[in-house]
Structure formats: C-alpha cells, structure tokens
Amino acid sequence: MLKSTILTALAFLANTPFLGVQAAACAQQPETFKNPILYEDFPDNDVSVGPDGAYYFSASNFHYSPGAPILRSYDLVDWEFVGHSIPRLNFGDGYDLPASGERAYRAGTWASTLRHRKSNGLWYWIGCTNFWITWVFTAPSPEGPWTQAANFGGGVCFYDNGLLIDDDDTMYVVYTYDGGKQVNVTQLAPDGLSTVRTEKVLVPGQVGTDSVEGNRMYKINGLYYILNDHPGSTAYVWKSTSPWGPYEGKPLADNVPGPLPGGGAPHQGSLIPTPNGDWYFMSFTWAYPSGRLPVLAPIKWQPDGFPVLVTNTTTGAWGTSYPLPLPPKPLNYTWSGTHYPFTTLASLPPSFEWNHNPDTSKFSLTPGSDTGGLTLSTATVTDDLYAARNTLTHRVHGEFPRATLELDFAGMADGDRAGLAVFRDRSAYIGIHRTGEKFEVVTRFNMTIDEWSGATVDLGRTVETIEVPEGTEKVWLRVGMDARPDGGHKATFEYSFDGGEEFVPLGGEYELYTGWAFFLGYRFAVFNYATQGLGGSVRVVSFGTE
Numbered sequence: 001m002l003k004s005t006i007l008t009a010l011a012f013l014a015n016t017p018f019l020g021v022q023a024a025a026c027a028q029q030p031e032t033f034k035n036p037i038l039y040e041d042f043p044d045n046d047v048s049v050g051p052d053g054a055y056y057f058s059a060s061n062f063h064y065s066p067g068a069p070i071l072r073s074y075d076l077v078d079w080e081f082v083g084h085s086i087p088r089l090n091f092g093d094g095y096d097l098p099a100s101g102e103r104a105y106r107a108g109t110w111a112s113t114l115r116h117r118k119s120n121g122l123w124y125w126i127g128c129t130n131f132w133i134t135w136v137f138t139a140p141s142p143e144g145p146w147t148q149a150a151n152f153g154g155g156v157c158f159y160d161n162g163l164l165i166d167d168d169d170t171m172y173v174v175y176t177y178d179g180g181k182q183v184n185v186t187q188l189a190p191d192g193l194s195t196v197r198t199e200k201v202l203v204p205g206q207v208g209t210d211s212v213e214g215n216r217m218y219k220i221n222g223l224y225y226i227l228n229d230h231p232g233s234t235a236y237v238w239k240s241t242s243p244w245g246p247y248e249g250k251p252l253a254d255n256v257p258g259p260l261p262g263g264g265a266p267h268q269g270s271l272i273p274t275p276n277g278d279w280y281f282m283s284f285t286w287a288y289p290s291g292r293l294p295v296l297a298p299i300k301w302q303p304d305g306f307p308v309l310v311t312n313t314t315t316g317a318w319g320t321s322y323p324l325p326l327p328p329k330p331l332n333y334t335w336s337g338t339h340y341p342f343t344t345l346a347s348l349p350p351s352f353e354w355n356h357n358p359d360t361s362k363f364s365l366t367p368g369s370d371t372g373g374l375t376l377s378t379a380t381v382t383d384d385l386y387a388a389r390n391t392l393t394h395r396v397h398g399e400f401p402r403a404t405l406e407l408d409f410a411g412m413a414d415g416d417r418a419g420l421a422v423f424r425d426r427s428a429y430i431g432i433h434r435t436g437e438k439f440e441v442v443t444r445f446n447m448t449i450d451e452w453s454g455a456t457v458d459l460g461r462t463v464e465t466i467e468v469p470e471g472t473e474k475v476w477l478r479v480g481m482d483a484r485p486d487g488g489h490k491a492t493f494e495y496s497f498d499g500g501e502e503f504v505p506l507g508g509e510y511e512l513y514t515g516w517a518f519f520l521g522y523r524f525a526v527f528n529y530a531t532q533g534l535g536g537s538v539r540v541v542s543f544g545t546e
C-alpha cells in the first residue's frame with residue numbers, strides 16, 4: 001500500500017521540472033534502504049536536526065568553492081543539495097590559484113561542524129583551515145546568506161571539531177590537537193564568536209589507540225557524549241556527566257567491514273536521533289575512485305549508557321540494507337540523470353563547485369538558446385590543468401557515472417584548451433585544442449599532482465587526436481567511468497559532432513587512480529584555459545549526468 005503510493009508520487013515527480021532542470025530519473029524507494037545512502041563523495045558528515053525537523057548534513061570539500069556543502073533530508077534516506085556554508089574560500093592567496101603558483105589542493109574545508117541555535121535562530125558552521133585558524137560562519141537559514149562572522153586568532157586550530165549547544169544555550173566545541181593525540185573542549189562566549197574556557201578532556205590512550213579525529217559532541221539523557229574515531233578503522237563513543245570530563249570511552253564500530261565490496265571500514269560520522277526515539281550512525285566508506293560515500297546504520301543503546309552498532313547478523317559487517325528509519329518523504333531532487341540546460345538557468349545549481357575560487361569576471365551565465373549559456377573566458381595562461389582557474393566541477397554519482405558536455409568552441413583563441421575531464425590528483429580529459437586555424441579533438445591522460453604537496457609532477461600526454469571537420473563549431477564530449485571501488489577503475493572518452501546522436505570513442509581507456517591521500521574522489525570537470533594569451537572563450541550550452 002505504502003509502496004504503491006510512493007511509486008505513484010515518484011512517477012509524478014519524475015515528470016516534474018525542478019528549477020529549469022529536467023528530472024529524468026528518480027531512485028526507487030522500497031521499505032528498506034540501501035547503503036551507501038548516497039553513491040557520491042560527501043565525506044566527514046555532521047548530521048543534525050534543524051528547527052523544521054529536517055536533517056542537515058554538512059560535508060567537507062577541501063579546495064572546492066563554494067565550500068562546505070549542505071544537504072537536507074526528512075527521512076535520512078532521500079537527500080537534496082541545499083547549498084554551502086562558505087560562499088568563498090578567503091583562507092589565503094593559494095585559494096585563488098594566483099599566477100605566482102600558489103595552490104590549495106587538499107586544503108580548505110576539513111571535518112567541520114554545522115548546528116542550528118534556537119536562542120538566536122542562527123546556523124553556525126565552525127572549521128579550522130590550514131592547521132592554523134578556526135573560522136565561524138553564520139546564517140539565518142541553511143540557504144544563506146552565509147557570513148564570515150569570526151575567527152579565534154592565528155594558531156588556534158579546532159581540528160576536526162564538533163559543536164554542542166547545551167540545553168542552557170552554552171556552546172561547547174570538541175576537537176583534536178597535537179596530531180590527534182589530545183582532545184580538548186572549549187566553551188564559547190555567549191555570542192559564539194570567541195572562546196572563554198578550554199580544557200583537555202581525554203587522550204586516545206584511554207582506549208588503547210594513539211590518535212583520534214572526527215570529533216562530535218552530544219547531550220543525551222543528561223549525559224555528555226563525544227564521538228570520534230581512529231583514522232581508517234574504529235569509531236569510539238565517550239561518556240561523562242560533565243562537558244569537562246572525565247570521559248570513559250568504548251568502541252562503537254571496530255574495523256567493521258563496510259557495506260560496499262572494495263570499500264573501507266566506516267569510522268567517522270554523526271549520531272542521529274529520530275522522533276521515534278531510535279538512533280543511527282551516519283558514517284562513510286572509503287571507496288576510490290568514487291570518494292568517501294555516506295553509509296547509515298542503526299545503533300542500540302545498552303544498559304551501560306553506550307551504543308552498539310547493528311551489523312549484519314550473518315557477516316558482522318555494516319549492513320547493505322536496513323529497514324527505513326522513518327516513513328519515506330521523497331524529495332524533488334535528482335542526483336543523476338540530470339540535464340542542466342545552461343541556456344535557461346539563472347544561476348549555477350549547488351551541485352556545481354569550482355576548483356579553487358573562481359575569477360568571477362571570467363564567467364557569465366546568460367539566457368538564450370543561440371548565444372546564451374555558461375560562457376567560460378580563459379582566465380589563466382598555462383600548460384597545466386591544475387594551474388587553470390575557473391574549472392567547474394560536478395561530483396560523479398553511482399557505479400557507472402557518465403557525463404555529456406555540449407560545447408560551442410567558436411570563440412576559442414589560438415592555443416586554447418577546453419573540454420571535459422575526470423579530475424582529481426591524476427586526471428584525464430577529452431577536449432578541443434586550437435592551434436593556429438586548426439581545431440582538434442584531443443584525449444590527454446595522466447595530468448598529475450603530488451598527492452601531498454599539490455605540486456604538478458606530470459603535465460600529461462596526448463593519447464589520440466582527430467581534426468574537427470571544417471565549419472564545425474559545436475561538439476558533444478562524453479566521459480564514462482567504472483567508479484566502483486572493486487570495479488575496473490577505467491574511464492573512457494567519446495565525442496559527437498551530430499547533436500549528440502552518435503558518439504565516437506577516442507583515446508581508449510584511462511586507468512583511474514585509487515590512492516586515498518588526495519582525500520577526494522573523481523569529479524567531472526569542465527575547463528577552458530589559454531596556453532598563448534587570454535581573450536578566448538567557450539560557451540557551455542548544457543551538461544548532463546547519468
């Protein structure tokens with residue numbers, strides 16, 4: 001009964017346009033849910049309940065701008081993309097990819113916290129950047145406008161922090177320092193914009209481990225709880241009668257195999273209550289080349305006041321499916337199968353994020369089918385994709401993500417390079433190169449940065465080239481991936497000159513990189529940069545995902 005009602009609702013939604021975006025597909029909603037809850041790269045979740053009863057999910061996105069994405073759900077299963085807590089990464093010159101060569105790959109937003117405060121109606125995002133400064137951003141609603149409200153001064157880094165707003169409105173932040181070897185709690189001033197008291201509250205050695213990260217703080221049944229984890233393996237829950245301790249800790253999930261073949265053990269995340277009195281642990285599984293995918297499981301409180309994870313009774317692993325936490329409330333949001341017609345969009349949807357801060361004078365979004373769309377003017381003269389400004393990215397979704405870019409390249413200048421990449425610390429693309437009066441479709445593989453420093457170590461190599469037919473000004477570029485952690489880790493590239501009817505493969509297979517140290521998974525990336533001089537541009541007519 002319930003199921004058929006939902007399917008009818010979904011059939012309706014599938015035909016409903018959303019903000020000018022055609023919703024082409026919608027996930028089925030059975031009475032159980034499947035892990036990962038979202039097959040998309042949203043690491044370091046902090047999930048909490050908002051004043052409207054909805055769940056809000058804050059994630060980190062490192063050097064992508066805007067920063068700190070926010071998702072919303074009413075049932076913990078169906079999520080929509082709401083916006084970002086950080087409109088622009090004002091954290092240092094490197095975030096703008098300046099000509100001096102500074103860059104901020106892997107910097108920016110790391111495990112941070114998002115909470116609503118009833119007393120003044122404000123949302124608070126708190127996070128540390130560059131191991132150095134803790135920022136507070138506030139907003140009257142998750143949609144914004146978000147304001148950079150305060151920082152706590154140089155050298156005060158609330159690394160991997162979690163905010164608790166106590167019943168009496170006192171704000172506490174828990175965080176790690178000294179490389180994860182110590183955990184502090186800091187009480188904030190009544191306005192939340194400065195600190196008043198700091199105490200060291202626990203050390204990881206109490207539970208026999210050497211470091212913890214991903215700190216969260218809760219008050220449950222009058223007791224103070226800290227959730228944190230040992231990187232890569234184990235989630236711990238700590239309990240005390242006072243925010244200042246002493247805390248007693250126990251493992252919540254100790255090397256529990258993840259729900260996804262080839263994915264890692266979930267460990268970092270959030271404890272989440274439901275109105276029924278049930279509790280859940282939202283974590284993520286490491287799953288490159290895709291990234292870190294959110295996974296959800298019920299937890300059960302024991303008489304000793306600690307929770308245990310509900311695992312698959314046969315395997316002891318994190319379940320691949322569980323009963324729905326709440327009656328389903330499907331949202332009007334499609335994560336893939338979405339066609340973005342830039343010729344009719346008034347603004348960039350939140351699912352798009354720039355690689356570093358964009359130069360806003362070098363792109364524009366204008367309506368109109370013949371001349372409109374997203375115009376990307378070249379913003380950098382370089383031979384290095386990783387040095388180019390205004391590369392627009394979109395997360396990949398699902399096991400076999402695919403994207404198609406419709407590109408008008410008539411405005412390219414001599415030496416310009418534009419196209420569609422699979423983008424992380426090792427990248428590949430299919431694009432258009434202009435050399436003199438000659439236009440070519442080119443596949444280029446293995447542009448590489450050092451996964452720790454972000455310095456370019458390989459400008460890549462051209463794999464295959466074909467000349468663009470005389471008089472052609474528009475191309476459809478397509479990238480497909482096997483993004484399963486236990487899959488083939490391959491990307492393939494195609495182009496079409498006939499309106500996207502027939503696609504021709506170019507360049508063969510690219511081996512996707514599965515190293516973890518870049519922290520983020522592959523994204524689709526639309527780029528346009530100059531190798532000779534500025535002045536050229538391309539028109540992005542549409543971008544679609546499958």
Ligand SMILES: *[C@@H]1O[C@H](CO)[C@@H](O)[C@H](O)[C@H]1NC(C)=O
Pocket residue numbers: 016017018019332
């Ligand atoms: C879905 O979005 C469309 C367009 O914005 C709107 O008309 C419709 O009411 C929405 N449906 C739901 C269930 O929110």
Ligand SMILES: *[C@@H]1O[C@H](CO)[C@@H](O)[C@H](O)[C@H]1NC(C)=O
Pocket residue numbers: 156157158177184198199200
């Ligand atoms: C954590 O607390 C200890 C003890 O109060 C203090 O010495 C240390 O500076 C604090 N660390 C941070 C990063 O605030």
Ligand SMILES: *[C@@H]1O[C@H](CO)[C@@H](O)[C@H](O)[C@H]1NC(C)=O
Pocket residue numbers: 312313314315318319320321322
């Ligand atoms: C538990 O694991 C078994 C064996 O892998 C699998 O067949 C079953 O579907 C799993 N059940 C759930 C609820 O994840």
Ligand SMILES: *[C@@H]1O[C@H](CO)[C@@H](O)[C@H](O)[C@H]1NC(C)=O
Pocket residue numbers: 446448457458461
């Ligand atoms: C890709 O680049 C890395 C770093 O320079 C290099 O080690 C590797 O051999 C390259 N692979 C290919 C296929 O070119």
